[in-house]
Amino acid sequence: MDARSEMLDLIRTRKYGYSLPQPFYTDPDFFKIDMELVWYREWLFVGHNCEIPRPGNYFTVQIGAYPVVIVRDRSGEIRAFHNSCRHRGSRVCTQAKGTSAKLVCPYHQWTYDLDGKLVFARQMADDFDPAAHSLKPVACENVAGYIFICLSNEPADFQAFRDLMEPYFAPHNLSDAKVAHEATIIEQGNWKLVWENNRECYHCAANHPELCKTYPEAPNVTGVSGGADDPEMTAHWEKCEAAGLPARFHMHESGQFRAIRAPLLHNAVSYTMNGQPAVRRNLTDIDTDRIGALMLFNYPSTWNHVLKDHAVTFRVTPISATETAVTTKWLVHKNAVEGVDYDVENLTHVWNHTNDQDRQIVEENARGILSPAYEPGPYSEVHEGGVMQFVEWYAAFMEPRLSGKSSSVHLKEIA
Numbered sequence: 001m002d003a004r005s006e007m008l009d010l011i012r013t014r015k016y017g018y019s020l021p022q023p024f025y026t027d028p029d030f031f032k033i034d035m036e037l038v039w040y041r042e043w044l045f046v047g048h049n050c051e052i053p054r055p056g057n058y059f060t061v062q063i064g065a066y067p068v069v070i071v072r073d074r075s076g077e078i079r080a081f082h083n084s085c086r087h088r089g090s091r092v093c094t095q096a097k098g099t100s101a102k103l104v105c106p107y108h109q110w111t112y113d114l115d116g117k118l119v120f121a122r123q124m125a126d127d128f129d130p131a132a133h134s135l136k137p138v139a140c141e142n143v144a145g146y147i148f149i150c151l152s153n154e155p156a157d158f159q160a161f162r163d164l165m166e167p168y169f170a171p172h173n174l175s176d177a178k179v180a181h182e183a184t185i186i187e188q189g190n191w192k193l194v195w196e197n198n199r200e201c202y203h204c205a206a207n208h209p210e211l212c213k214t215y216p217e218a219p220n221v222t223g224v225s226g227g228a229d230d231p232e233m234t235a236h237w238e239k240c241e242a243a244g245l246p247a248r249f250h251m252h253e254s255g256q257f258r259a260i261r262a263p264l265l266h267n268a269v270s271y272t273m274n275g276q277p278a279v280r281r282n283l284t285d286i287d288t289d290r291i292g293a294l295m296l297f298n299y300p301s302t303w304n305h306v307l308k309d310h311a312v313t314f315r316v317t318p319i320s321a322t323e324t325a326v327t328t329k330w331l332v333h334k335n336a337v338e339g340v341d342y343d344v345e346n347l348t349h350v351w352n353h354t355n356d357q358d359r360q361i362v363e364e365n366a367r368g369i370l371s372p373a374y375e376p377g378p379y380s381e382v383h384e385g386g387v388m389q390f391v392e393w394y395a396a397f398m399e400p401r402l403s404g405k406s407s408s409v410h411l412k413e414i415a
């Protein structure tokens with residue numbers, strides 16, 4: 001049986017409410033299928049537009065086999081291109097970020113304008129057509145300060161996500177923020193284990209002493225009900241909405257993304273050790289107190305916590321069947337001054353520790369799953385509804401694509 005058939009069979013025969021069979025977390029062939037059907041097809045968060053505020057600013061990312069450059073062009077538009085020269089394929093931009101009036105390939109100096117057009121190629125044949133050798137574009141969308149790309153030539157619909165995200169995020173002015181700090185960690189675990197761990201707080205009390213000072217471990221915050229039956233939660237939504245902040249739990253029917261604004265514990269207003277603000281200058285002009293955390297996830301690439309004074313954004317990048325990079329960025333008001341309005345250690349303390357703790361538990365999870373004795377185990381319906389939701393989304397997403405029943409499957413590409 002080939003890997004696709006085996007994966008489809010295991011999806012169809014898996015036990016509902018149980019973790020996935022071993023190959024989903026360990027097998028390089030399954031990982032390749034995940035890349036082809038999920039990561040090379042879906043919209044992926046790659047960075048913030050405030051990271052490239054001026055024409056010529058760019059950053060690069062690597063999604064599986066694809067190097068991509070994201071650049072602000074002369075007109076201010078953000079564009080993405082395959083970072084592979086149209087001459088002999090060298091990477092054109094070799095740095096993680098930079099600024100350049102034109103994109104110049106380091107190999108033979110073919111030179112591209114910021115809109116991707118080839119403007120210089122030395123001593124080519126008379127019939128050489130520069131117009132046929134522009135950098136290949138990658139679909140790119142900018143929503144509320146977040147840049148998403150899609151590697152597919154036929155990108156999935158983005159409008160439903162934009163419609164959900166924009167009203168929640170607009171009041172936080174993240175287009176006008178700055179990245180105060182960023183950190184990337186590599187977790188020795190499959191990307192789905194990173195997500196499963198993210199989607200529950202069953203592990204929080206025992207593992208996250210810093211986060212638990214302010215973040216509620218109540219399952220309705222991470223789960224699937226959203227807390228509509230919890231009077232504290234609904235009172236919070238009403239208070240925020242009266243102040244002009246969309247707050248109610250909203251999950252897209254596909255289960256791929258959701259937003260909710262949840263209160264923090266006690267009198268906390270920020271993810272700090274004492275619950276006090278980490279930044280003196282707020283992101284939002286809304287002056288209502290205790291607006292809690294706006295949380296958004298979009299499978300497979302990002303989860304987010306947006307507070308009144310700062311935002312913490314997370315990007316997931318799979319590296320191999322058993323390695324995943326997690327990049328965290330702390331955003332503050334663009335005019336907030338380090339050392340005056342915020343202290344980086346205070347700003348990043350809780351999530352730096354939390355990330356490292358999550359890395360350790362994901363890695364232990366991954367090591368245990370490698371055992372020949374591993375078998376899928378039952379999730380707690382009380383605490384792990386979010387994990388079950390993620391696994392169900394994944395299974396429902398993969399099944400039609402593997403069986404060829406999805407209209408969005410390009411059989412030629414996945415054959």
Ligand code: FES
Pocket residue numbers: 085086087088089090105106107108109110
């Ligand atoms: Fe880019 Fe030759 S490979 S100029």
Ligand code: FE
Pocket residue numbers: 197198203204208354358
């Ligand atoms: Fe955690």
